[in-house]
């Protein structure tokens with residue numbers, strides 16, 4: 001049996017529409033399944049955990065955007081990645097969000113019927129699912145990340161979007177992306193870069209001035225297709241770190257379009273590092289996001305450690 005975690009609100013309601021296409025297909029193919037529909041933020045964590053505790057599953061499949069991937073994978077983590085019969089069902093994904101960075105990294109088709117077909121074929125093949133890494137941020141209750149953690153400007157944008165009161169209305173009008181654009185423009189004007197340092201695998205500490213953002217990534221893209229860490233690979237047991245620092249607002253604006261093609265690599269203001277354990281020392285109030293979802297950390301923490309958990313979950317595709 002396959003357990004589906006469906007976020008009907010993802011992608012401005014695309015999640016609900018995608019499920020309406022998937023369900024008849026599952027019935028037509030006589031695929032046994034259970035579906036749980038998320039109702040609010042955090043619900044996919046609880047519903048995934050519940051699904052795993054109650055059933056023996058061949059796979060747990062998220063239908064939604066990167067936020068749904070994030071919560072589903074964290075729900076699997078909470079259940080110890082095991083189902084009712086003690087097996088480790090693999091994670092599968094049918095993209096229905098607006099960004100879909102996880103799907104990009106895995107080469108999962110954007111078309112839901114194709115994504116489902118690929119997933120079912122893989123399950124039927126009997127091949128061993130691939131193992132994938134997770135990123136874990138040390139600290140009480142901090143969620144794991146499937147794609148990336150971001151510290152700084154990008155996290156300030158995520159925080160502003162989460163708080164936005166007009167988001168629901170704009171989503172209903174199909175203008176959800178405008179919320180991100182407004183939040184980004186505002187952050188570009190108001191965000192103040194900070195001083196920070198990064199230590200990788202206990203080596204030399206690198207110090208940076210005027211830091212706009214630090215991304216620790218498992219996958220190349222974040223923010224809906226920005227190739228911030230082009231070399232990141234969720235199967236190599238390592239994280240890629242990208243630090244954007246030492247430039248003014250105008251410089252940052254010019255850098256922006258380059259990131260979509262990964263052409264920012266090599267610029268003086270961009271530092272890429274790689275390792276298994278990343279220590280970031282930054283002002284305590286620096287905003288943090290995990291897979292695009294804003295994260296609240298205990299106040300006063302100035303040093304954050306992120307560890308790669310190699311092969312922490314199994315994945316289809």
Ligand SMILES: Nc1ncnc2c1ncn2[C@@H]1O[C@H](COP(=O)(O)OP(=O)(O)OP(=O)(O)O)[C@@H](O)[C@H]1O
Nearest residue numbers: 009010011038039041065066067068097098099100
């Ligand atoms: N029924 C619901 N109504 C409103 N929000 C929901 C519901 N279920 C889940 N959510 C929240 O919706 C948010 C967005 O989900 P998700 O990230 O999957 O979609 P997206 O933002 O459209 O896609 P992407 O992150 O790929 O751009 C998440 O914060 C999630 O917790």
